[in-house]
Amino acid sequence: MFGNLHRCALACLLTAKAVLAQDSVDELRSRLRDPNPAVKSAALTELATLGPAADGLVPEIATLLNHSDLSLRHEALLALGQLGPGAAEALPAIVTLLESPEPLLQYQALVTLREIGAPAARFRPAVEKLLESPDRTLAVEAAATTVALAEKAPEKAVATLLQALSDGRPGVRSTAVHWLAASRAELMPQLIELLKSSSTATRISVAELLGELGSTAAPAVESLAALAGETQPSLQAAVARSLGAIGERPDLAGPALEKLADSELPTVRCQALLAIGRFGRRAADRVSLLQSKLKDAEPAVRMAAAEALASIGPAAAPAAPSLAEALKDAEGAVTIRAAEALGQIGEPAVAILVKTLDDPQYGGLALQTLEGMGSVARSALPRLIELLKQNDKLPARELCLAIAAIGGNSRSVGPVLREIASDPNSTARAAAIYALGRLGDSGALKVITNAIEDDDQRVQLAAAWALVQFDPNNEDYVAIAVPRLIRALSQPEAPIRLEAARTLGQLGRKAAAAQPALVERLASDEIRAVRVASAMALAELGEAAVNAVPTLSELIASRDPMTRRAAMFTLGRIGPPAATAAPKLKDLAQSGPVADRALAGWALLQVRGDAVDVQTALPVVLEAIARERPEVVVQLVRVAGRVGRAKPEVRQVIEKLKASDDPALRAAAWSASDQWER
Numbered sequence: 001m002f003g004n005l006h007r008c009a010l011a012c013l014l015t016a017k018a019v020l021a022q023d024s025v026d027e028l029r030s031r032l033r034d035p036n037p038a039v040k041s042a043a044l045t046e047l048a049t050l051g052p053a054a055d056g057l058v059p060e061i062a063t064l065l066n067h068s069d070l071s072l073r074h075e076a077l078l079a080l081g082q083l084g085p086g087a088a089e090a091l092p093a094i095v096t097l098l099e100s101p102e103p104l105l106q107y108q109a110l111v112t113l114r115e116i117g118a119p120a121a122r123f124r125p126a127v128e129k130l131l132e133s134p135d136r137t138l139a140v141e142a143a144a145t146t147v148a149l150a151e152k153a154p155e156k157a158v159a160t161l162l163q164a165l166s167d168g169r170p171g172v173r174s175t176a177v178h179w180l181a182a183s184r185a186e187l188m189p190q191l192i193e194l195l196k197s198s199s200t201a202t203r204i205s206v207a208e209l210l211g212e213l214g215s216t217a218a219p220a221v222e223s224l225a226a227l228a229g230e231t232q233p234s235l236q237a238a239v240a241r242s243l244g245a246i247g248e249r250p251d252l253a254g255p256a257l258e259k260l261a262d263s264e265l266p267t268v269r270c271q272a273l274l275a276i277g278r279f280g281r282r283a284a285d286r287v288s289l290l291q292s293k294l295k296d297a298e299p300a301v302r303m304a305a306a307e308a309l310a311s312i313g314p315a316a317a318p319a320a321p322s323l324a325e326a327l328k329d330a331e332g333a334v335t336i337r338a339a340e341a342l343g344q345i346g347e348p349a350v351a352i353l354v355k356t357l358d359d360p361q362y363g364g365l366a367l368q369t370l371e372g373m374g375s376v377a378r379s380a381l382p383r384l385i386e387l388l389k390q391n392d393k394l395p396a397r398e399l400c401l402a403i404a405a406i407g408g409n410s411r412s413v414g415p416v417l418r419e420i421a422s423d424p425n426s427t428a429r430a431a432a433i434y435a436l437g438r439l440g441d442s443g444a445l446k447v448i449t450n451a452i453e454d455d456d457q458r459v460q461l462a463a464a465w466a467l468v469q470f471d472p473n474n475e476d477y478v479a480i481a482v483p484r485l486i487r488a489l490s491q492p493e494a495p496i497r498l499e500a501a502r503t504l505g506q507l508g509r510k511a512a513a514a515q516p517a518l519v520e521r522l523a524s525d526e527i528r529a530v531r532v533a534s535a536m537a538l539a540e541l542g543e544a545a546v547n548a549v550p551t552l553s554e555l556i557a558s559r560d561p562m563t564r565r566a567a568m569f570t571l572g573r574i575g576p577p578a579a580t581a582a583p584k585l586k587d588l589a590q591s592g593p594v595a596d597r598a599l600a601g602w603a604l605l606q607v608r609g610d611a612v613d614v615q616t617a618l619p620v621v622l623e624a625i626a627r628e629r630p631e632v633v634v635q636l637v638r639v640a641g642r643v644g645r646a647k648p649e650v651r652q653v654i655e656k657l658k659a660s661d662d663p664a665l666r667a668a669a670w671s672a673s674d675q676w677e678r
Helices: 001-031 037-045 047-066 072-101 105-117 118-132 136-149 155-164 171-181 188-194 198-231 233-248 250-260 266-277 280-293 299-326 332-345 348-357 361-392 396-406 412-424 429-439 442-451 456-471 475-488 495-523 530-557 562-573 576-591 595-606 612-624 631-645 648-657 662-676
Strands: none
Touching: 001 037, 001 047, 037 562, 037 612, 072 105, 105 118, 105 136, 105 475, 118 136, 118 576, 136 155, 136 171, 171 198, 188 198, 198 250, 233 250, 233 266, 250 266, 250 280, 250 648, 266 280, 266 299, 280 299, 299 332, 299 348, 299 648, 332 348, 332 361, 348 361, 361 396, 361 412, 361 442, 396 412, 396 429, 396 595, 412 429, 412 442, 429 442, 429 456, 442 475, 456 495, 456 595, 475 495, 475 576, 495 530, 530 562, 530 576, 562 576, 562 595, 576 595, 576 612, 595 612, 595 631, 612 648, 631 648, 631 662, 648 662
């Protein structure tokens, strides 16, 4: 009965949202038809608040492209660009403005075509005509749009962008840099030649472009490093940034960056030090240089040196004493960066941080750093227990949280944590219970169960969470915890809602009763992290989260990337019961933001893997396998192996992954291959 009530409530909520959205659309449609241009303009600025519902207004917006008011036509183009692929219906009207006598409209029409994306590709010939424009700004914008709409960047567009690197206007050069990087064209010979230009501005633009190209620009490192002896500060800084971004050939880049690190100008020194840090442990032979820069007269340089040492990590251990001194820097930002560096150095820095705990000014920062180090800081535990017993130097709550993060033997720390957890006057009770749960102190079970009905919601949530940590398979613990975690989802404090959603996700299908509350958080919570955690908890429910599909289908059109991706992932985990979302996932796989396409393709194949879907999504998934993180690739391999068993390109990719250095990738590839043989 209660399940039916939840479903009815959810249906009513979704219906109400749909009615409100339609009311807004109808009201804006009326204002777009108002004879007063100011009313039309105000309506256009409000379109972004409607999300996908605004797609129904595209015909009305398109008519404004013929309005006599220039600013209104421009605003209509801006609005259509905001709608992205949803504005495809207006493409013919947008393309006519490419021949407008008004350069402003031509320029914005090009930008809008890029924002609409794949549906605009069929109009590329009209865009390419503007490559011949005598207006360099317009020609460069046309080249950028051509690159954006083409699978392979045409030579003429690339040539136009290369020429623009020598333009006297920074904005034109910046556009050229960005779209040349996106073009994936073979540019090294031309760029290396352009580094010899007599124009400083050109060489700076080329250096910036090489930096955007990353490791693929390794052949240009020697030519870039040769520019370290130049005297123009802006060029020196660009060279340093680029060498760091490329991150290759430390034998050539290292000496150049060392030279730039001694520049008279602080900005150049900063860029050189940060670039050294980007080489990570490969820059270990320059730790002494960075150590010396911790005493630079300029705070920004000292901060950059500490940040670089943090990037080098454990190999920067010889600098730990100097970083400990930097904790007392008069500049707060340097202090924070020094603490981060000590945290990244790890175990060799623990003793230094333990000594700093007694410093009345920097003890709190040292404690936070030890907490962030986790189990690496285990040797600090005895001192933390002493401080917790003394209860007069550092806040008990922060000490409990640090102990929880570091972990250790509950026999040594459990008694003092239980004492705090049982003290009704302690402000650290929730943190102590949390720590007891993290440590798995079974002797604290009575203390924790007593706290389940506490008046303090934070203590209640910590107790429910701790029970789950003790034994997530214990049905009694789960039965106690889930209702309280559900109540916690409606608490006004965002951290409580967030932790409740995460804990419900940890319980997976055992938390099925939380589905309606999680859907509500997903649909309406004002905090993005809570929405994302709710989506991930629903993902752990799998097919049981089918009632969340309508809300998730709306959220995959969200303009917030994190929310959008969490919704796609959850739909994929729900699988075939989420098939109603397939059309939207297909659109995203084909023409959504580049960073979303692989996830959309994966989700599409999870919810509905028919022949057409496979043809759409599989190439996107295979392309992503070459560049995604290993944990993502494992998921992509699984779905590619399942739907593409008969395709040679899939077999080729998976055979190659069988020899991967990553054991998880090897296992996924062999698993897919084994399935084919059954």
